[in-house]
Amino acid sequence: MRTGVASVLGQVSTPAAVFGSWQVGTPQRQHAVAEAIAGAWRRRPWPGPGLRSYAVLAADDGTTLLHFSQVDDLEDVPAQDLTWKQEVDAAVPGIERTGVSAGVLRRSTPAYGPAAEAACAVLVTRIFDGPDAERANRLVDAMFESSAETPAAEGLLSAHFYVSPDGATVLNYALWASADAHRQAIENRPAELEANAQWQQAHACPGLLSTSFQRFRPLLRLAPTAR
Template identity: 40%
Template sequence: MTGTSRTTRRTDSHPDLADPRVGAPFFSAWRVGAPLRQRRSVEAVAAAWERRPWPADDLLGYHVYTGHDASTLLHYSQWASEQAYEAFARTRRQERVDEIDTAVPDIERLGLTRYRHYRSRGPADRGGRTPGCIVIVDVEFEGPDSARQHAWVDAVFEALANEPAPHPGGISAHFHLSTDGTRVLNYAEWDSAQSHLDALSAPGDGIGSATALWERVQTWPGLKSTTVSRYDHALGLVPD
């Protein structure tokens, strides 16, 4: 891990999920229990980070999202490598955790999953639009199989390319493969939560229309579960 004397600053800008410098994107979730505790937890994270120098040149950004379930937080960190994260975890993570836990006791940390970015769909500049809602689609398979992860995402892209009625509210989709071979995470940007709800209520099972290509995606051998959650971008932290 490369040391740094740079300061930490907040940003309202959404992260670039397809940034080629990000070699180790990590996602994790906290259950905090109520909207007020969501807000307090976000502010506690901000305070714990802003009072300290940016921990590593190899950390490109750290973003926190509040769940529309009014109970959870999603964390997304953009590391250049897993080794850089491990160095941070050994030397600089615990002091931040302790400060946050003092400010907001009894946070339930649901675990961190390590991913690699695989494929993205949508204009690099988001078509000039600002996401109003982040939709996380978490797909779990029965056991590790890297080839299956890749093939399933490729099938989704084929279904998207042949979608007869794409919803205009969708901005982008960024597919990540877990390093243990068992999960796929799609970080999808929408212009609003209502647009996503409208797309879900359209004919078909999920976002896609009732086509053979989407049925293939939804009945993929070994597909264990699919969870869809909506979030708001609440905090961005980057080096200054």
Template identity: 35%
Template sequence: MTRRTEQHPDPTDSRIGAPIFSTWRVGTPERQRLAAEAIGRTWERRPWPTSDLLGYHVYAGQDGSTLMHYSQWSSPQAFEAFVKVHRQERVDEIDTAVPGIERVGLRRYRRYRSRERAAGETRVPGHVVTVRIDFEAGGEGRREEWADLVLKAVEDDPEGHAGLLSAHFHLSADGGHVLNYAEWESSEAYDRALAAPSTDAWERVRTYPGVAGFTGSRYTHVLGLLPG
């Protein structure tokens, strides 16, 4: 059985051995809505494929043209088994409902560190931001240190990040980049943080050696699926 949830995922769940993020380009806000509805129908019509899939969440990009997918797997092998047996029939049904979806990337990660929600925090994330940080070739070992610097900068600037509910740093399996999945109270809170005066700690983050570039994207959580 597959059931829906409005709750956001918990990236710190110790059972997650293979977090996977992917992106679909669908073109318009209306097609975002139709594709998310098709995903929900397709999954709800079928039994949950395996207990090794802990959760599957879909987000609408505020660019009006993309969907981000975040699935939480117990292991890479469990995901590969799903692809072999269950994935294609779901893809075919969704593509029949919403033709022309462009699947532009699927990336595998391991979570490195998180700034978890504070104890007793009751605010619901109204805004999800992902930032991909690419590193120059040979920079695999620098990714952890860079993430550490970011977390230290956030800790040293609690007022400027009052709207940040959590931040989760994932290292790509190919060694090339870091993905920060962050939950914010609202888009306004995120904009205020971006507009805040820079500090020495943030300058060290921005000028860290080996960083090749940053790519940020904004999302709204539109679909959560869990085993029933």
């Protein structure tokens, strides 16, 4: 396995992804858990070729860890030796595992900049009132079409939209040059974009219960050892 600070967020390029959330309590524990994960994984063989990379990111709330796994197929995620979690729990007791979401890649923006320049990842989660894959796909398509004529926000490096297999959740995983660039993009959203009918419809889609986001900074990325 390999990791590198400059490329810790990696390039998003696989057909599917799995997102897991842990609550660990403090910024110091975020780092301690990431170090324990790194040690446990490096003592074990890579789970299999269907897992392209595994990353751990710290939320700016100081308590949450995001686990981001890039996989080839949600129906064939490589089996793992899950005793690594026991090692992590022994090293940092009291971790609360709060959920896992997964999605198939629907659409991606162009790469506006190299992933190696990313210091921030933003995960936007949209939850619907029930399963409907066609509705979720339409929302993603409408967002892309509504922004087609608007220049990308300064500092956005790429954005990737995943739809859960049942269509009840849309996950937008975006790489940014910095957390401040994302804040500035929200505060200075182009007026022509907000006035776009498709953009408005996408954000008021029938059955859309909630939209939320978190910002993360990279702590760890593991990938199969180059041969």
